[in-house]
Amino acid sequence: MSGTSEGWIDLSGKLALVTGAAAGIGRASARAIAAAGAMTVVLDRDESGAAATVDAIEASGGKAIARTLDVTDEAAWRGLGSWLEAGWGKVDVLVNSAGIARFDRVDESIAKTYREVFAVNVDGTLFGMTMALRFMRAAGKGAIVNISSTASLKGNPAMASYGASKAAVSHFTRSAALECNRAGSDIRVNAVLPGFTETAMAQAVYDQFDEKLGGRDKTLAVFASGRPAQPEEIADLVLFLASDRASFISGSTISIDRAQGA
Known part of the structure; x- marks a missing residue:
């Protein structure tokens, strides 16, 4: 990331949380945010994967700490909030990257996969925003980046629940952004919609x-x-939206996909 090395994006002094950070887009986003100077809390239910992300960040000179989190567990989010309150007293950036997909279609078999996918992708994102917004509203500022998907923009006969869940993430992103704007706070909420990564x-x-x-x-x-796409290509946009360089962007759902319109 040339912008980071040139100091164009500086997150020094910020505390950032990244869910789903044991692998994929979450790991790449955590590494990018840490490289920009933020203290990064790596969150995932995969304890060893989260630890590996921290090792990679620290090997590159960044600062990070891992914490095991099941994003579907609302009580676990409250526990994380208490831990953050005791340790830092703030949350500057939240990236909701934890997500799952299942192959399903709209018929009698969808009930189980629908609940499983929505629990991680939608409930997990909402619980994360609820917890982080408590800190951000107190500070009057902050940035949230939710990982949606281009699958939310059209029907999918093979992954119906996944696309529907990501459409919900995009909608909650816009709603939260409007709430924060109308309250007069400098809290920005955006969503990144990756294509096939x-x-x-x-x-x-x-x-x-x-x-x-x-x-x-x-x-x-x-x-x-x-x-x-490579996860690092998605992480570049996540990093930008998490930074003050995106100070006038909120409520946006931004596709990052060469295949759109193809």
Whole structure:
């Protein structure tokens, strides 16, 4: 990230939380935010993966600490809030990146997958915003970046619950931004909508569709216009929205996908 090395984005003195930070977009976002100077709290239910993210941050000269968190557990979020209050007394940045996808469609079988996907993607995001906004409202400022998806913009006959959950994330993002703006606070809430990105979720798509579509290249042609995004490419936008460089952006849902319109 050239902007970080040139000092264009400086998060020194900030406390940032990143969920789903054991891997994928969450890990890349945590590393980018820490590289910009923030003390970064790496949150994930995967304890070893979160620790590995912290190791990578510290090896690059950043500051981070790992904490195990199941984002679907509202009581765990309250416990995290108490821990933050005792240790720092603030939350400057929250990135809600924890998410799951399941293959399903709208029929009698969807009930189980729907509840599972919404618990992580929607409940987890809402619980995170609720906790962080308590600190941010007290300070009168802050930045929240929610990870939605371009899957929220159109129907998907293979992953109905996933797209619906990400549409809900985008809507709650806009609603929270309006609430904060009308209250006169300098709290910005935005969502990033990645397209097909090279993560564990992408591997599940490969596993599901490669044989049906005739190989990896044809799968990528359908889902990603030739190649997937790398998590670091998504993290660059997350970092920008978390920073004061995005001071007049709030309530936006920003697609980051070469395949849009293809």
